[in-house]
Amino acid sequence: MNTPPGASPAPDGVVGLRDQCGLSEDVPLLVYSGGVTAARGVLTAVDALPELPGVHLAVVCVPHTRVAPAKQLRSRAVELGVSDRLHLVEPVTPDAVTAFVTSADVGIIPLLHYGSHEVALANKLFEYLFAGLPVLVSDCRAQADFVREHEVGGVHLADDPVSFAAELRALLDRLPEVRRHIAETEALLDPYHWEHQARNLRGLYRELLGPDALAEPGRPTMLTGLVEGAPPRDDRPSVVGIGPANMAGQASAWARALTANIPGLRTHVTVVDRNLPLLFPGDQTVPSHVYSRDQRWSQAFQGAAQQEWTHALLESGRPLFGLRNGRTFEGDVRVLRAVGIRVGLILHGSEIRDPRRHATLTPWSPFHDPEDELTARLQTQRDTLAAKVETFITEGHGPVFVTTPELLADAPGSVWLPVVVDPETWAGGAPPMTRERPVVLHAPSRAALKGSAAADEVLSRLDARGLVDYRRIEDVPPEQMPALVRDADIVLDQFALGIYGVMAAQVMAAGRVLVLGPLLDDVRRVTEDAAGMSLPVVEATPDTLADVLEGLVLDRDGARVVAEAGPAFVERVHDGRLASEVLTEHLELRGR
Template sequence: MLDRAGGVDVQVTTARTLRDHLPTPIARTAGAVRRRLKGLRYSYAQLPEFPQVADTPVRLFIGPTNSAGQGYAWARAADTIDGVSAVSFSVHRKGQFQFKDDYGVPLVWFGQPRWQRAQEQHVLGSYTHVLMESLRPLFGARGLKDGFTELQQLKDAGIKPALLFHGSDIRLPSRHAKRERWSPFTPGDPLTDRLETQAARFAELVDAADVPVFVSTVDLLDDVPAARWLPVAIDPAPWARAARPLFSTDRPVVVHVPSSAQLKGSDRIDEVLTGLADSGLIEYRRISGVTHQQMPAVIGDADIVVDQLRIGLYGVAAVEALAAGRLCVSYVGSAVRDRVRSLTGREVPIVEADPDSLASVVTDLLSDRTAAAEQAAAGPGFVAELHDGRRSARALTDWFDSKESL
């Protein structure tokens, strides 16, 4: 079924897949790589070109997952620092939505030995700092489960490496389930068990790596207490430009764009919002089939954006809704709100809701639209102060100026 939102054709089904939010393992055995390449003919003239590297004192390389486009966003934030240049790299998987990056390669090329050697030479010979996302290998699928051995290569080359985690790559489900009433993680569930194994192994590697660690959301400081917060970053301007006046349609529009239906509690969100729509109170749009370039128009045509009800955090999708001046409804949790207040002095302007309270929260917002509009108006300022890249640049500057991992 197609709907129209801000001139954009929208398919109202599940949006981005779990793979968009969670980097999948990119290690492959030699046999698997050979099977994948079987029948393909490579022209070495078609090897992807590497980007020009600026002649600056600090040259930062970020990759290889670019989750939610954040590798590219942090690279642009780093570019604003005097004496710093940055490049983002990502592996492009067929059938998976691609965010903007500085350069990347298809997964089949990631397993190509000649490209692997060229990538290794490029990185080791060009950069002073490397931010390795999600402990994934940077130099190709060479039978490695992770990028741990590459960290030592970087150190041996005189490069300062750091690790960066986005969420379920390091969040331990069993720990989350103990602290969060609404946790989506259940022992025996295939996703829970897979993430438990991965997070436990990565935690051991983090301890052994002895390099600085960044996390993109403050809830992850529970999983990596020694980590530093590298706030997610966006360009607020497209979101602000695309936003229509709040509550300017016949029925308020409520939007949900799940990157992972299981982790975001989309079953309960669908149940509640469909019920409110059937009663005539709202128009409910569950969005899919939309590129990131189209998302400002989709979000800007909404009055309320319901992000998630299970995890207890806020991330890129919530920040984008706030930048558009929309009412963002989500389960943030008191621990995250307290930590953001402690770190920044700011209150998170997201309307709190959980699986039990979502219906009443939305109904209350619509019953006092003046108060709701005042709540929404706090969003753009919050984003401008914490998530337009400037605070991210400050976090990176502290790392560049430190003596760690020399």
């Protein structure tokens, strides 16, 4: 491999990119080298491949090819019939990057329009140029201006595969000319050499400290292999901190699942008591006033976590260590990653669900009126958090998990983390649908988002007719719920969101008949793929609920068939084993 000026020679044992992809010199090869968690932008290049016959794309995946966004790229390539032209490549050490990519033809940076992207000149831009590669970048302002001003490549419209393909074809037509310009323009990259930056820094320090404070070194300092931040704590069994929401007890449930399935792993669940009717405690329950104002508590807790933990899962966009690092998760992410703790986010629902998008998905959405107070508040909350989550993903800070499949579209690049229930807690009770008047239970956690008003109206009429015994409850202590569900024949969950959550999984585990509103397509597809069986629920709209319930009362054998399939579905998807596999894969958890 010929190493261009400015590039370090490839370390011994590093095979060049083109050779690693098994491609001859005459095959056009694009390269994207960097954080693969920015997969949304790279998808633009994958989507353009059908319009670029013969062109290959190599994605050097940081941190590795096993992360979910890399799998997303591979799935899209398979879907488009171009998987033979997409190459997912493991990263090389920092000092080898430039020499490694030099055998490609074009380096790409297909950033999407987003706050910091407009002012970013990514390291990979200069890695490509030091390797002698022309570049194709999206029209995010700073990088587009640089490429146009210095005439080192092309600019395409962000998130536009057609524009990407057109600009790439134009760049390939003038590739020799652009390569020659990069190689022969001596001053092009001088300001971006480390030696130049070091001189600037020494000059600044002299201004601050005095002219005699620093002397020019007799020879350049070699900074090969420099890694920013502490390395991950992969030398010990994992200790996973989770909090501070514990929605429906799920943080505790995931913690139990991890310790049950990974010998030697330990967990710590922190919960903030916000004086709400329902509280699901964890290993540490903190009163809200302590969480928000007690600096001694937050300092001690953060210090202990930084000393002991290897991983942290921050829930619902909230910080774990009180407000000492800010009011969102971002400050805690910074202090945790600084000491080598791997970090992930968990998003449960309303904090990240996009009301505007949801209103387009189902006629029963509770978000059709954007002026509604709850809808407007949730929209503002979601838009603020979504921008922060996108930055977390694109900057490669860690995985983002969502607890219901439809949220995957609300947090692009996220991973589905199934909710967990304990089958033994919910099993038992008499077989369903044997009483003359079946008991119908509805226990909404948030009636306004569950379509409870429609359910109440229908069930009140059916109860008055003597067809069913309707039991409507709210704010029941968690420890009382298993007995109430086991004593029901039919349980209504929700009729507005098109999803199912923790309550529905508990009902299925109990072997009761679960009735809920029509499911969104993504919910059914993702969960049934995971289970390898149909989702055992009965669907009904607010308009059809009365007829559906009358049908269940008349066809009790059919209703029992649905109920009896529930425990098997839960065992395959929601008993904790699948959730443990997901967390282990994406957080790289370790046992003893």
